[in-house]
Amino acid sequence: MERSQDNFELEDIDFLERINGEKSEALSFLVAYTVVSLKINRFSAVSAIINLNKEMMVEFVRDGLRSSASADELASGMVESYYELAKEMWLVYAVAAFDSFLNSATSYLFNLYPAKIIGDAEIEVRQLLSKGKAEVINSIISKKVSAASRDSFSQRIRLLEGIVGESFSISSDDMSAMKELVKDRNLVIHERDAFSFSLDDALNVIRNAPKKNIERVHLRSLLCLNRIACQIYRIIIIKSVKRNITERELALLDAIECNPYELHK
Numbered sequence: 001m002e003r004s005q006d007n008f009e010l011e012d013i014d015f016l017e018r019i020n021g022e023k024s025e026a027l028s029f030l031v032a033y034t035v036v037s038l039k040i041n042r043f044s045a046v047s048a049i050i051n052l053n054k055e056m057m058v059e060f061v062r063d064g065l066r067s068s069a070s071a072d073e074l075a076s077g078m079v080e081s082y083y084e085l086a087k088e089m090w091l092v093y094a095v096a097a098f099d100s101f102l103n104s105a106t107s108y109l110f111n112l113y114p115a116k117i118i119g120d121a122e123i124e125v126r127q128l129l130s131k132g133k134a135e136v137i138n139s140i141i142s143k144k145v146s147a148a149s150r151d152s153f154s155q156r157i158r159l160l161e162g163i164v165g166e167s168f169s170i171s172s173d174d175m176s177a178m179k180e181l182v183k184d185r186n187l188v189i190h191e192r193d194a195f196s197f198s199l200d201d202a203l204n205v206i207r208n209a210p211k212k213n214i215e216r217v218h219l220r221s222l223l224c225l226n227r228i229a230c231q232i233y234r235i236i237i238i239k240s241v242k243r244n245i246t247e248r249e250l251a252l253l254d255a256i257e258c259n260p261y262e263l264h265k
Contacts, residue, residue, distance in 0.1 A: 026241055027249065029104035030233050034252050036097040037226060043090030050083045088188050091222065095185040098178075098225040099149075102156050105232055106148050109163045110141045112240055116163065117144055153178055160232065166239045168231050174224040181221065226256045 110117045114137055148156055154175065161167055196208045230253045237245055245253070 026108055026233070026237060029101065029108060030249065030252055032104065033097065033101045033229055034256055036100070037256050040090065040093050040097060043086055043093060046086040050086060054080075054083070091181065092185055092188055094222045094225055095181055098153070098229060101229045101232075102153065102160075103145065103149050105160060105236065106156065107141075107145045109160060109236065109240065110145055113163055114141060117141060153182060157228070157232070160236075164235055164239050166235050168228075168235050170228050170231055174228055177221040177224040178228060181225065223257070230257050 118137065118140055148159060151159070157168065157170070197205055198208060200206050233249075233253065234245060237243060237249070
């Protein structure tokens with residue numbers, strides 16, 4: 001039975017691999033990112049529908065309000081807030097998906113080069129006897145992956161380049177756009193609606209107003225995350241797995257890079 005790509009869940013990775021005729025641990029995190037990218041694009045549809053039908057939606061909301069002089073303004077404000085919320089959720093989900101991709105790539109490379117990652121770390125004999133070599137090494141790698149996940153995206157990309165021994169050749173424009181997207185995401189999640197506190201000259205605690213809304217998010221720039229992810233994957237396969245990109249992988253990469261993150265004005 002045919003299945004729509006848009007309905008794939010992460011547990012369907014094995015199914016997708018069977019379709020593609022490929023069984024590759026690296027392919028699994030590319031497939032996972034493809035699935036999530038397609039899901040993220042639904043936020044694009046939501047924001048586009050709202051934007052293209054604002055007048056109708058404002059009229060619908062206004063009809064549900066009690067007649068008043070401010071009904072038009074209130075209804076318009078509500079619809080605009082839904083539109084902005086859809087775009088912000090799009091931003092948050094896209095950055096989170098890229099974060100997960102970097103975690104997967106880091107975990108894969110750390111396990112591909114365990115000696116390079118563990119280095120001179122001392123493993124007690126009693127640990128090896130009680131747990132076994134693989135379990136001890138897996139525990140060390142898991143902790144290092146977790147520690148790396150707390151670094152910035154830029155630091156994690158440089159870490160991966162160091163392991164692979166090859167620059168990912170990511171453009172400065174994409175790196176700059178990535179950093180701005182992370183700042184906007186952090187503002188949406190952590191700072192915009194939160195009060196901060198400080199001391200006045202008399203050392204009294206005073207409350208500071210929440211930060212303003214983020215400036216209009218250029219969602220088109222979200223595509224930079226997909227470009228970066230695809231380039232990282234290509235270099236990992238060519239330099240670390242040491243094989244060429246297959247036609248099936250190229251199809252997935254094209255699907256990710258062409259995912260239409262568009263700003264509906």
